């Protein structure tokens with residue numbers, strides 16, 4: 001009954017002032033980013049290009065490239081923030097009748113059988129660490145492969161990568177490409193500013209610049225450099241994840257298949273993995289227009305994990321893993337100690353995955 005109580009509470013909260021405050025506070029990081037970007041525009045275009053640079057050719061060149069990067073960055077950012085993540089299809093939702101049966105089930109084994117029976121025709125290959133169907137008690141559904149529950153968004157997110165406060169949105173199947181482009185253009189934007197303002201930064205230290213503009217320039221250089229350094233590692237880490245076909249969550253917790261754990265279970269080869277996110281039309285690769293392959297629910301898996309019948313349309317060969325020997329920490333704590341409501345442990349900070357039996361087991365024993 002906890003799930004139902006929880007749902008009622010959440011509904012109640014949605015109309016309360018607290019809920020609106022919480023919703024407003026979540027926009028603060030986005031407003032922070034936009035304020036910095038707006039200031040950087042002023043500092044670069046007005047203070048650097050108009051007030052300091054005299055050479056018209058140089059001015060034109062700087063302004064042209066700056067505006068291209070600025071617009072691409074804002075467009076990608078907008079898409080990452082405002083892309084609505086599509087809900088899990090209805091066929092994964094557990095009907096009330098089945099939910100009642102689940103709640104009344106006395107043992108874990110009975111619940112497991114109910115879930116197995118319900119999900120027998122669903123295209124799911126991922127399992128919990130104990131080999132059971134992955135079930136979200138909050139959304140009352142069978143989780144599609146690679147989907148996880150986000151407690152900030154309050155819903156299950158398809159191919160959830162992580163919840164990103166800087167975009168006030170979950171990064172998942174529907175906006176992962178936008179997120180990658182956002183990182184790429186943000187990095188290029190910061191690198192471009194750092195590189196082109198360096199000589200003026202040096203002049204500042206030599207005392208060759210005067211006026212208030214030089215302080216804008218000083219901060220512009222430092223802020224751009226600082227963001228470039230931090231974005232650099234994040235961007236290249238996500239490049240690594242894209243070519244290995246892993247989400248951030250999967251990099252930290254190896255996905256479990258019917259046949260066992262496999263960190264490369266979704267990997268189809270580097271180029272195919274890249275295409276799965278960026279699409280097969282090269283003209284759209286660098287534009288924040290949705291072009292990822294698939295539907296977010298079913299993913300091609302390596303042959304040994306395929307069940308019968310094969311439920312997806314393959315995007316290419318499913319042969320290889322790279323054997324690159326790179327291992328990420330698989331878990332932050334012992335998997336078997338993680339139960340749903342019983343202990344309330346959170347591994348991800350966003351209570352993403354409930355790879356354990358439904359909560360009713362615990363309640364039955366209470």
Ligand SMILES: [Zn+2]
Nearest residue numbers: 136139149156
């Ligand atoms: Zn959920």
Ligand SMILES: [Zn+2]
Nearest residue numbers: 150153163170
């Ligand atoms: Zn989220």
